[in-house]
Amino acid sequence: MNWVGRDKAAIWHPFTPLEGVDDPLMITSAEGIYLHTEDGRKIIDAVSSWWVNLHGHSHPFIAEAIAKQASGLEHVIFAGFTHKPAIELAEALLSILPANQSKIFYSDNGSTSVEVALKMALQFWYNQGMEKKKIIAIDGAYHGDTFGSMSVGERSDFTKPFAKHLFDVDFIDFPRSDNEKEVFHQFQETVATGDIAAFIYEPLIQGASGMRMYSTTILNRLITHAQENNILCIADEVMTGFGRTGKLFASQYLTRSPDIMCLSKGITGGAMALGATSCTDKVIEAFRSKDLKQTFLHGHSYTANPIACAAGIASFKLLTDPYCQKNIDRITANHLAFVEKHKNAPVIKNIRSMGSILALEFKTDSDSSYFSELRNTLYPFFIEKDILLRPLGNLIYIIPPYIIQDEELSKIYRAIEEFLNLMPSHPS
Ligand SMILES: Cc1ncc(COP(=O)(O)O)c(C=O)c1O
Known part of the structure; x- marks a missing residue:
């Protein structure tokens, strides 16, 4: 049996139905903002693995x-x-x-x-x-x-x-x-x-x-x-x-x-x-x-x-090294610029940021709760682009490790913009 097969036989994962979901991705290592998969992909951890990671994965000092x-x-x-x-x-x-x-x-x-x-x-x-x-x-x-x-x-x-x-x-x-x-x-x-x-x-x-x-x-x-x-x-x-x-x-x-x-x-x-x-x-x-x-x-x-x-x-x-606060300030400025750019987009219900956190709520005709159908489109859309975002219903958010570079943030923003362009304009 392969690793994922063995996982399915032995493990019960958090917040995850036991039926009807995709197989978990097998992560073999992680470095900086990237999660490395068994088949060689490098996925940007844009949510700091449930908001825990500050300085990048496998940080040598830690x-x-x-x-x-x-x-x-x-x-x-x-x-x-x-x-x-x-x-x-x-x-x-x-x-x-x-x-x-x-x-x-x-x-x-x-x-x-x-x-x-x-x-x-x-x-x-x-x-x-x-x-x-x-x-x-x-x-x-x-x-x-x-x-x-x-x-x-x-x-x-x-x-x-x-x-x-x-x-x-x-x-x-x-x-x-x-x-x-x-x-x-x-x-x-x-x-x-x-x-x-x-x-x-x-x-x-x-x-x-x-x-x-x-x-x-x-x-x-x-x-x-x-x-x-x-x-x-x-x-x-x-x-x-x-x-x-x-x-x-x-x-x-x-x-x-x-x-x-x-x-x-x-x-x-x-x-x-x-x-x-x-x-x-x-x-x-x-x-x-x-x-x-x-x-x-x-x-x-x-x-x-x-x-x-x-x-x-x-x-x-x-x-507490000044380098870290500089990074937080840099991410904050990037987020603010992204909010400014998209605050009037017709498909966006609300976009907001505070510090290193950015959140974007899409307009939907249906339920806007955690169980919103849009989640099932959003998650795979970003994962296919090697970006880990865990939507909360019709909302996506970025809360990255502070060492994320501007180009890497831009890659996430561009993917979000691509998704925005795919959305049919909302009637209201
Ligand atoms: C504000 C807040 N309090 C408590 C918790 C629970 O933390 P843990 O998942 O480590 O039990 C969370 C987790 O997301 C949280 O966001």
């Missing part, structure tokens, strides 16, 4: 850090023990996070970083004898696939089979330019009911619901109102963190800083699985006790895995 760490200390239980990579990475993260963040709690992916944040927020109140039960979230949110993170996310076909098992959350409407006043009012009313432990949000861009962007003005107002009413604010920066939006963290565009932050994806440059949840002194103080009942009794076997932390430190060094 690979070397991983190899060195693996042959020294590969793993150790993180309760009662510690190690240099975990300490160094925590210090590095705190040096670039908003100044009010004071401690790092490690886990191993984005969903767990959110679980940790939610549990931290709920126990923060519990420890003080105030059992606040409710969380406020924003319509369309995606915070992960575990039960807590699903609960604070959009209820959809993805979560339907589990609907009865998700906890109650108060959702406010997604803030658009034409409803910010109403959304704020809705938020005020929800806050006034009391019993709210935390407000969780993807700052300025909701990723999985289609790179939906909203204004700093409304988010500042929501955070301010929440904090003035004793509600903990949780910024889920799993997607937006580590430079994606142009600044190191989207929260840095805002006047108020969150109480808790969730990090993953880019934290290791995309080389190793790692999650981190940071919090302020105020949060920590509620847990400062010898009493086990006041302790945060949460952990994962691979918490603060030294190899992952070593990859994180290497990625941090690359990220």
Whole structure:
């Protein structure tokens, strides 16, 4: 049996039906922005492999850090023990996070970083004898696939089979330019009911619901109102963190800083699985006790895995080198020019960008959800051109590794333009 046959016999892939889909592409190696297939193709990874890769694949500096760490200390239980990579990475993260963040709690992916944040927020109140039960979230949110993170996310076909098992959350409407006043009012009313432990949000861009962007003005107002009413604010920066939006963290565009932050994806440059949840002194103080009942009794076997932390430190060094910020600024400028060029195209419903993220929504007559038929045309169209884009329904987005060159970006833009020219002009 060939490799793909063996894959099909032994493996169940994420977000993938078991019938009626094309065979997976066999990747044998990856370098820079390119994924190399078994049959010699070089595919541009325009989505940074689920938004994790920052500096290109198989980056030698990160690979070397991983190899060195693996042959020294590969793993150790993180309760009662510690190690240099975990300490160094925590210090590095705190040096670039908003100044009010004071401690790092490690886990191993984005969903767990959110679980940790939610549990931290709920126990923060519990420890003080105030059992606040409710969380406020924003319509369309995606915070992960575990039960807590699903609960604070959009209820959809993805979560339907589990609907009865998700906890109650108060959702406010997604803030658009034409409803910010109403959304704020809705938020005020929800806050006034009391019993709210935390407000969780993807700052300025909701990723999985289609790179939906909203204004700093409304988010500042929501955070301010929440904090003035004793509600903990949780910024889920799993997607937006580590430079994606142009600044190191989207929260840095805002006047108020969150109480808790969730990090993953880019934290290791995309080389190793790692999650981190940071919090302020105020949060920590509620847990400062010898009493086990006041302790945060949460952990994962691979918490603060030294190899992952070593990859994180290497990625941090690359990220904070001025060369990286120059690349982010360059991609930002390219995206802005592309948006400007196509903002009035008749087949485009909306085109927008923020930092290294570009999103383009096509006009369709039918359903514009994740399950839109257009997806089935878009994905193969780009893959045949050796460009990996994973459409979300009628929307495509680019979120490339920062080392992508102008010519490579142009190749992606040209392919998109080709697709635009093939689309029949929309009646409206
Ligand atoms: C904002 C946000 N939070 C959490 C997650 C979950 O991360 P993971 O897939 O690592 O569990 C994602 C993943 O896309 C995300 O975009």
